[in-house]
Structures are given as C-alpha cells and as structure tokens.
Amino acid sequence: METDIRFTHRSIVEQCKAGNSSSQYELYSRYVDAMYNVGLRFLGNTEDAEDIVQDSFVEAFKNLDHFKYESSFGAWLKRIVINKSINHLKTKRISVVPMEAHEFHLADEEPVEAEAVDILKVKKGIAQLPDGYREIINLYLIEGYDHVEIGEILGISTSTSKSQYHRAKKKLLEIINEL
Amino acid sequence: MDNFERHIRHNAGQFDGHKADKDKMWAKISEGLRQEKPKVIPLWKRPLFRVAASVLLLLGIASFFGLAVFNNSADKTQYASKELMEIDMYYKDLVSYQVQLVKNNQALSEENKAEFLSFMDELDTEYEVLKKEMQKNLDNEQVLEAIVGNYKKRIELIENLLHQLNESKKPNGDDYGYTL
Numbered sequence: 421m422e423t424d425i426r427f428t429h430r431s432i433v434e435q436c437k438a439g440n441s442s443s444q445y446e447l448y449s450r451y452v453d454a455m456y457n458v459g460l461r462f463l464g465n466t467e468d469a470e471d472i473v474q475d476s477f478v479e480a481f482k483n484l485d486h487f488k489y490e491s492s493f494g495a496w497l498k499r500i501v502i503n504k505s506i507n508h509l510k511t512k513r514i515s516v517v518p519m520e521a522h523e524f525h526l527a528d529e530e531p532v533e534a535e536a537v538d539i540l541k542v543k544k545g546i547a548q549l550p551d552g553y554r555e556i557i558n559l560y561l562i563e564g565y566d567h568v569e570i571g572e573i574l575g576i577s578t579s580t581s582k583s584q585y586h587r588a589k590k591k592l593l594e595i596i597n598e599l
Numbered sequence: 600m601d602n603f604e605r606h607i608r609h610n611a612g613q614f615d616g617h618k619a620d621k622d623k624m625w626a627k628i629s630e631g632l633r634q635e636k637p638k639v640i641p642l643w644k645r646p647l648f649r650v651a652a653s654v655l656l657l658l659g660i661a662s663f664f665g666l667a668v669f670n671n672s673a674d675k676t677q678y679a680s681k682e683l684m685e686i687d688m689y690y691k692d693l694v695s696y697q698v699q700l701v702k703n704n705q706a707l708s709e710e711n712k713a714e715f716l717s718f719m720d721e722l723d724t725e726y727e728v729l730k731k732e733m734q735k736n737l738d739n740e741q742v743l744e745a746i747v748g749n750y751k752k753r754i755e756l757i758e759n760l761l762h763q764l765n766e767s768k769k770p771n772g773d774d775y776g777y778t779l
Contacts (some may be wrong), residue, residue, distance in 0.1 A: 441629070448625060456619035474624050478631035538608035539613045561607045562614050594602070 426489050433493050437484045444481055451494055452477075455501050461546075461558050462505035472508060475501065477499045502573060506555065513551065531586050534593050545596040553588035560585050683743060690750035697757040706764055715760055722753050 435443035455476065461471035480497050486505075487496050546557055559570045565582040574581065576599065600608075701707065701715055731747045 440634075444632070445625065449621065450626065452619045452621055452624065453617070454615055456624075457617050459617040460617055461614065470620065470624055473619065474627045474631065477624075481628075481632055501685065523604045533601045534603035536602045539610050544605055554676070561604060562611045564608060564611065589604075 426535050427493050428492050428494070430452070430489070432508075433484070433487070447493070448477055451497055454494065455497060458501050458563065459497055459505055461562065462502065462555065463508065466525060468508065472499060472504045476504050479504075480559065499573075506573065509551065509555070532590050532593060534589075537596055541596050544599060545592050548595050549592060551586065552584075554592055556581065556585050557588050557592060649753060683746075686750075690747070690754070694750060694753050694757070697754065697761070701757060701760060704764065715756070718756060719753060722749055722756075725749055 427445060432443050432447050436447055439488045448449070452473065455473045456469055459476075460466065461470050463472060476497065480500055487493065490496075491499075546554055549557060555574070556570065559565050559573060565573065567578045567585070570576075570581040570585075571578045576584070652671065698716075698719060701712060704712075707715075726749050729742055729749060731748065733740045
C-alpha cells in the first residue's frame with residue numbers, strides 16, 4: 421500500500437520533470453487547495469499563505485529532479501510549504517513563547533489524556549493558541565508528523581518536540597473547555 | 600495517542616475548508632517558472648548527454664596524461680619535423696664548437712673576442728625570436744629558412760674570422776690586430 425501512495429500521480433510528475441507545462445498545471449490543480457490550507461494554518465492570513473504556496477510550487481517544479489519518490493509528491497510538496505511557512509514566521513516575529521524556556525520542567529510533566537472534541541471547537545481553540553503552540557499542534561495533530569519529523573522541521577530535539585507538544589495540547593484543552 | 604488526538608487526526612480533512620484563488624496564483628507561478636530556465640539541468644540527465652560527457656571526460660584525461668608524458672620533450676616537439684630538429688642540432692653543435700675555438704684561440708686579443716661574441720649574441724637573440732615564431736607557426740617555411748639562415752650566418756662569421764686569423768699568421772705575427 422505504502423508503495424502505491426508514494427507513486428501517486430507518477431506519470432504526471434514524470435511529465436512535469438520533462439518540462440510539460442500542462443502537466444505542471446494539472447499537478448498544481450490537484451494540490452493547490454490542500455497546500456493553501458496548510459499555509460493558511462501556519463501563517464494565519466491569505467496574503468502570506470498565497471505567497472508562500474506560490475513560491476513553494478515554483479521551487480517544487482524547479483527542483484522536481486530531486487524528487488525521487490521517497491514519499492508521495494504531496495508529502496514532499498507539503499514539506500516545502502511548511503518549511504517556507506516556518507522560515508517566514510521566524511523572520512517575521514520574535515517567538516512569544518520561546519520553546520527552550522519550557523524544556524526542563526516539562527520533561528517530567530504527565531501527558532494529558534482527553535476525549536474526542538467537536539472539530540469546530542478544536543478549530544476555534546487552535547486559532548486562539550500562541551504562535552509557537554499553534555505550530556506544533558498543527559504539525560502533530562493535523563499534518564500528522566511524528567516527533568522525529570517535527571524535530572527536523574523546527575530544528576529542535578525529539579524530546580523537546582514531545583514536551584512542547586504536551587504543553588500545547590494542555591493549553592488547547594484549557595481553551596476548548598472554556599468555549 | 601488518546602481519543603482527542605485520534606479524532607482530530609482522522610478528521611484532519613475538515614481543517615482544509617478554504618479554497619485557493621487558483622488562477623491568480625497560477626499566473627504568479629508560471630511567471631516565476633518563466634524567469635529562470637528550469638530545463639537546463641534535466642538535459643544532463645539524458646542518456647545522450649551522459650555519453651557525450653563521458654567521451655569528453657575520457658578525452659580530457661587522455662590529453663592530460665598525454666601532455667604530462669610528452670611535456671619533457673616539449674623543447675624538441677616544438678620543431679616542425681624531425682628533419683628540422685636534426686638541422687638545428689647539427690648547426691648548434693657546429694656553432695658551439697667554433698665559438699669554443701675562437702674563445703680558446705690564443706692569437707686573438709680579448710677585444711676581438713668580445714666583439715666577435717657580441718655578434719654571436721645578436722644572432723642568438725634573433726634565433727630565440729625565430730624559435731618563438733616557430734612555436735606559433737609550425738608550418739611556416741620562411742621562419743624555417745630564417746633559422747637556417749641564422750645558423751649559416753654564424754658559421755660564415757666564424758669561418759671568416761678563423762680564415763683571417765690563419766691568413767694573418769702566415770706572413771708575420773704582427774698583422775692580426777684589425778677588426779672584422
């Protein structure tokens with residue numbers, strides 16, 4: 421099954437590699453909404469999200485030769501969008517909640533267990549989270565990365581990712597409970 | 600993973616509710632793709648180019664080693680042919696032999712020797728110029744003739760000198776003080 425996912429749209433991807441612009445448009449059409457939503461989740465406004473997604477598609481098409489089907493094209497592209505979004509946020513702001521500051525007392529903090537919550541409430545809750553927390557919640561819960569991957573994306577250790585995530589999740593549950 | 604997390608991950612699609620302004624964004628993307636020619640790199644990925652690159656590389660290596668091996672004999676190979684090389688060798692030996700004769704000749708004054716050798720030096724510089732010309736233009740027969748002419752002039756000069764020296768010796772030994 422996994423192999424099948426990696427080779428999704430392979431023929432279109434190969435045509436794009438050969439420089440076929442109609443295939444590029446086809447591939448773009450299939451992924452643009454998903455990528456736009458990813459960008460929007462991280463950046464919080466349509467303008468930045470559009471810019472980042474555009475840049476990501478340009479970069480992806482230019483570097484398509486480096487794409488060797490180690491993941492699906494969508495996963496590869498999403499990683500470009502996320503990396504660009506996070507870099508954009510880094511240059512734009514000084515982190516409100518510096519991640520490193522929480523590292524020590526979080527290590528022995530108990531992970532919070534919680535029951536399923538209405539998705540609409542989750543959306544509202546995430547929107548109210550501080551930027552740093554929102555990033556890690558998005559990466560883990562919605563984009564579906566594990567802590568090793570999140571560590572790579574954010575340039576932090578796996579354990580920092582875990583502890584940071586648990587703190588963010590706790591905060592999210594607090595917000596949701598108050599809604 | 601608890602129920603809260605599982606529920607969100609299973610319904611992650613519900614977070615993708617926004618629609619992108621597809622055409623507007625594509626216009627920017629295709630503009631971005633036009634700015635730089637992205638198809639330069641793929642060319643090298645084609646088999647034909649790989650073959651061509653391999654051939655070039657082989658030629659490069661071959662010429663590099665070729666140069667390294669033959670570099671020692673570069674002074675010799677700069678001549679147009681083996682024939683010319685032999686002529687050059689012949690005259691060079693002859694000239695240096697005769698120059699040596701003049702230098703060792705007791706009958707000549709230091710002044711005469713210096714004058715003679717300065718002529719030789721002039722011809723030497725001329726010869727160096729011709730040799731450089733030869734490297735630039737290997738098939739130039741005029742240059743070839745000029746080189747041979749240069750040698751002949753030296754020999755003529757030496758022969759004249761030696762001849763006059765011998766002539767002057769015969770009647771009496773006092774008469775050899777004139778210049779060339």
